[in-house]
Amino acid sequence: MRLRYAVQPHQTEPVDAIVAAFAGQPHLSGPANAPLRIGADRLLANVRAVQAERGLPASATLVPSAGCPVNLDVEMETGTGKTYAYIKTIFELHRAYGWGRFVVVVPGLAIREGVDRAFAQTAEHFMAAYGRKARFFVYRSRHLHRLESFASGPGINVMIINMQSFTGAERRRIHTERDDFQSRRPIDVLAGTRPILVLDEPQRMEGGRTLDALASFRPIAILRWSATHRVVRNLVHRLDAPDAHRRGLVKRIAVHGVTAPGRSETQLRRIQIREAVRAHLEREERLRPYRVKVLSLFFIDAVARYRDYARPDGKGDYARVFEDEYRRAGGAGAPEAVHRGYFSVDRRTGRLTDPAAPDDEDAIDLILRDRERLLSPDEPVRFLFSHSALREGWDNPNVFVICLLKRGDSTISRRQEVGRGLRLAVGPDGERLTDPALNELLVITPETYRDFVAGLQREFPRPPAVRDARRDRPGPVPQPEPTRLITLDSAALVTACVAALDAHLPAVPARRTVTTAAGTRDGAVEPAPAGAHDLLGDLLGDLAGATGLTRRTLAAVLTAITPAAFAGFAHDPRAFLAEAARIITTQRRLAERAHR
The missing domain is CATH 3.40.50.300 (P-loop containing nucleotide triphosphate hydrolases)
Structure with missing residues (x-):
């Protein structure tokens, strides 16, 4: 059996967050990743805008790590497709900014083999979406010739490496000049590409020795993906267990x-x-x-x-x-x-x-x-x-x-x-x-x-x-401490949700097909009357389950948004539900934070 892959909103959301964090970076391609051309102030403003949209705590500053000033964290619950999401991120960063050198760092062989297999299994899926395939390989010291292709090959090039290869007993091999590698050090060839590091399960890579070793790659950015971050630097997306x-x-x-x-x-x-x-x-x-x-x-x-x-x-x-x-x-x-x-x-x-x-x-x-x-x-x-x-x-x-x-x-x-x-x-x-x-x-x-x-x-x-x-x-899971109840202003929450939905839901003009003796043509459909929203019991139930709000509150929100925003429901109900749930949940979190 081959698993079938589909574009899902919850796997696209973290991709969009990371791409938006680099807004303003020009599209530049070459044998090495182009350096960041936007300043720290613009980067921080981008990160804060992403965090505000998702109801996340705002970063006071860009938190450096492993010698790299740009460290973005993504929290995704186990089983929701984290590996798929960061592979998609690689394709999107290449399309948006031209970056083509990525190093996926994992804490052990089991994850390394799983990531290698995920790149292979999703290759045709991403080929259909982006018209190209990523060149990927697992780093092994006995196959150093693969580094040449990584450093000079066109398009997207990905190396998968477990951290023991540059921190443990094997560290000497990657940091030593090799006769079989034209008297060069493998780490120097990798660092010369100025890669973007993708850390899978970074909570196992927070030791000082590991962070120093990561710095030797000279990355232009580090993307950390985990369900259980031990250290949070600049969190740009969260899909936690309850969500x-x-x-x-x-x-x-x-x-x-x-x-x-x-x-x-x-x-x-x-x-x-x-x-x-x-x-x-x-x-x-x-x-x-x-x-x-x-x-x-x-x-x-x-x-x-x-x-x-x-x-x-x-x-x-x-x-x-x-x-x-x-x-x-x-x-x-x-x-x-x-x-x-x-x-x-x-x-x-x-x-x-x-x-x-x-x-x-x-x-x-x-x-x-x-x-x-x-x-x-x-x-x-x-x-x-x-x-x-x-x-x-x-x-x-x-x-x-x-x-x-x-x-x-x-x-x-x-x-x-x-x-x-x-x-x-x-x-x-x-x-x-x-x-x-x-x-x-x-x-x-x-x-x-x-x-x-x-x-x-x-x-x-x-x-x-x-x-x-x-x-x-x-x-229910027992709570070790009493839960503090938060009373929200429903009217204010409804207003905020309506404004956010109108601003961020894609406006999809509703269409209808008209068949006459002359043939078939498309024509615009008049906006549905307000009473038509009464037929959306299933939508209200799904949104209630996804956002934690009552049907009454959600009904007030949906009946107040513009017809153009709501037309997306008829166009693609699944996508509409996922995006509306994300936007409404963000507004709920913002309201909760304001009351803490």
């Missing part, structure tokens, strides 16, 4: 806490596996009419619990228990065929490892090369076991159950684990399924529901609602 859930961009989360007082750890794990198998089979039955292949993911505490080479068959305790429970539950197919462990594989021994350093070049994560095959019904594997190889940089849209066969710890956070299954499901043709009833992620944990969501509360600055699967009712 993503309100807009239906990710799966809803349900939690099944399995606690067994008086039971041993072994008994508790068996119960968890039993519940996971049961939940998986239930979801298979529910989704069978949609021909959706269901996947379940187990995070375990030690590889030896799944793959034990001391035993003749190589099976660990979890593998044995799983096969027993799957057989008891009456699952289709041989139990041995439906599960697999995805860990690092040592090339020298061929054995699964529990890597202390998962970024070792000698370890290749099995799943990273072939994960699309998991979506095919012809592939029998439906249950995946992992220790740390899948903790980040990997997700699959059809993961519906995550079972945590481990206690919560600081090595793998709840947010990372939950994020592996947040992406919306896809059907057999690769199209995403947007029906909320089909998109729910069940997390089976050895903690109580209350303890688990309290952990989420610590890791999500503004956490989404989480359902208690055992009680089958919505369960």
Whole structure:
């Protein structure tokens, strides 16, 4: 199966924000990125204008980092297509300003392989949109000839590199004159192109040594993309967890806490596996009419619990228990065929490892090369076991159950684990399924529901609602501190929303087709009377879910905007809903900030 890509407003919004931040920069192309021709004052004014439009805190100044004065932050919730969005940003920056040298920096091999695959999978999609392809490659010290093409090739050139290649044991190679590279240092060739750095998961690149190493690239700008920024410099776009859930961009989360007082750890794990198998089979039955292949993911505490080479068959305790429970539950197919462990594989021994350093070049994560095959019904594997190889940089849209066969710890956070299954499901043709009833992620944990969501509360600055699967009712995430209620002036908010919608919604003249004996022609349609807005119950409901405002308030807004602004609804309802929701949410946030 090949995933199908479509232009989606929530993935275009951060692209527009970054492009707008450089407004005024002339379009210049060449073997190196043209330097910034707009001054710091203009850049800061651009950034503040972007922030004001999106209801974000205004930057007092441009915050430098890694020797670069321009650092723009984008916050995007896990599962909403961050990688797609920054690839699109690369194309737009090239189209708008001529910049063609980009270095995507990632914190480890898993993410590096995922980014490499994303460039390959989206190549035809972006070719259709921009009429060109990006040249991209993964940096490897034994293939330095690729740097020549990066430095001199026309169009868009992208290098993908994991930070260990210039900060860890391999640092010497990129900073040393090489005989096989005409006595040059690779870093000098890269720095000579004055690239734009795209940092994927920058919270793992905030150490002083890493920042100093990033400075050696001499970037003209650094773009930071993450769901969990540790340091915020100049934030130009935010799509956080609550917004993503309100807009239906990710799966809803349900939690099944399995606690067994008086039971041993072994008994508790068996119960968890039993519940996971049961939940998986239930979801298979529910989704069978949609021909959706269901996947379940187990995070375990030690590889030896799944793959034990001391035993003749190589099976660990979890593998044995799983096969027993799957057989008891009456699952289709041989139990041995439906599960697999995805860990690092040592090339020298061929054995699964529990890597202390998962970024070792000698370890290749099995799943990273072939994960699309998991979506095919012809592939029998439906249950995946992992220790740390899948903790980040990997997700699959059809993961519906995550079972945590481990206690919560600081090595793998709840947010990372939950994020592996947040992406919306896809059907057999690769199209995403947007029906909320089909998109729910069940997390089976050895903690109580209350303890688990309290952990989420610590890791999500503004956490989404989480359902208690055992009680089958919505369960709000507990707040550690009393929530301060904000009373907004509805009339003022309506006025602000109307003005913003009229100013920013594209004016689309409504059209009608007139057929006569002489043929068919288009003609302008008279604006719909105000009463026509009464027929928009579905639109009001969708906007209410996306913005958090009441139907009454939204009805007051929509009935007051100009006919030209509202005509976009008939022209493209999806785009209208997404853009209207973004504009209204921005105005709501601005109103909330004014009352703090």
